Amino acid sequence: MKSKAAIMKTSGKIELGRRRAVWELPAELANLHHKVSIGSSCFLKLAPRPSKHWDARRAAELAVGAGFTLDKPCFFRSQIAFLSVTKIESLPDSVGPKMQTLMVGLNPSPYSSASRVPYGRPGNRFWPAAHRAGLISKDRDIHHALVHHGIGFTDLVRRTTRRAGEIDPPEFRSGFERVKSLIEWLKPKVVCFVGLSGWRIVSNPKAKAGIQPASIGLTTVYVMPHPSGLNAHASLKDLIGH
Template sequence: MTRFTAAELEAARDRPVPDVVADGLRVLFCGINPGLMTAATGHHFARPGNRFWPVLHLSGFTPRQLRPAEQEELLSYGLGITNVVARPTARADELTAEEYREGGRLLAAKVDRLRPDWLAVVGVTAYRVAFDDRKAQVGPQERTFGDTRVWVLPNPSGLNAHWTAQSMAEEFARLRVRADPPS
C-alpha cells in the first residue's frame, strides 16, 4: 500500500472520487463521503482499518476479498459504490447538515437514473440526516426511490467499534440474501 504524507493527504481534499456504477445494479453501496486516503488513491474505502472490503467478502457478496484498487470488479457482481456527499474530508464530522441534505437530494436523483434493486447506505447517522429520518435504524427501510428499496448498514469505519467485522458481515449478509435473485 502506498504511504502518503500529511501534505499529500491534505492536497487530496479537492480530488473527486468517481463512482463505481452502472445501470440496473443489484446493490448500490453508498458511503458517507470519501476520506482523504480514498481521495488520494481514487479508490473507495481505501483507508487501512476500514472494514468494507473484508465485510463485503465475509457476507458473501464477493467470492474473495477485493482490494480497493479492484473496485471496478464489483460491477461484475452487480454491485456499485457511491457516496452521500462527494466532498473528501479527514472525518465525517467535517460535513454540514446541509451537505448531507443536498447529498441526499443528489443521491435520490442518481438512484432514479441508475435504478439499482437496492440502495445500501453504510452509516445510519448519514442516512438519518440526508433523508430527514431521525428514527431510522440499521436494516431495511420503508422508504423507496421508485422501485429501489433501501437498506441501512453499519458504517464499516474502524472507528465504529461497537460493530465487529463479524456482526457487520451478518447484517450485510441479511441484505445479500434479500438482494440475490431466487435460483
C-alpha cells in the first residue's frame, strides 16, 4: 500500500505515481478511491516513469479499474496523463506484476464495495474455498493474497449492482476489453473467471467450467462457478476443487 506522502495535491490536481513504475499506479488509485466520497470529482495527474506500457489508454483503464468514471477523454502529453474523474461505488482492482493468478469477477456487490473485499459477504464461499484449497493463507485479505500468493482481483464491470443481471451484455464486453488489456500488460500465469455467465457473455456461450481452449496472450484462462450462495449448483467441495 502506498504512503499518504505518495499523493500530492498540486494546484487543484492530485498527482499520483510520480517517478514510480506504472504497475504501482493501481494501488495508489485504489488508495485515492478509499479516501474520496462517492460522486466527488478529481483532476488527476499521473506521471509514472515512462515505459512502453504507459499511454493514454492505459491511464484511462487504470482509472476505470480503480473505481472511477472518466468525465472526459484522457489528455496525454509528454508521458503525463491528465484525467478528470468521478468516484463511483466500486471495488478497486488489486493487481501487480508477477501475479500467479488474476481472479476476474462479474461486478462488485454493494457489500463487497463497502467492505473493500471481493466476495466479502460472510456467507460467500469464495474465501473458505480458496483457503481450504491452499490458494491463500489469510482470510479476506486481498493485499496479503497479492503480496504472498500472487493472487490479484478485478471484475469485468466496475459498477456496483445488487445483482449481476443488472449489467447488460455490451457493458460486460466493454469491460472485458479492459480486463484483456490488463492481462496482456501484467501477464499473470492464469486468469480465473469467477462465474460461468461472465465468460459465456464475453467469449464462449457454451463454455464449461475448467481450463478454456482460448488463452489471452500467454495467460491460461480458467473458468469456475460463482461461489455466491445463490449458485446452489456448486457446492463448497466443488469450489475447493476448482
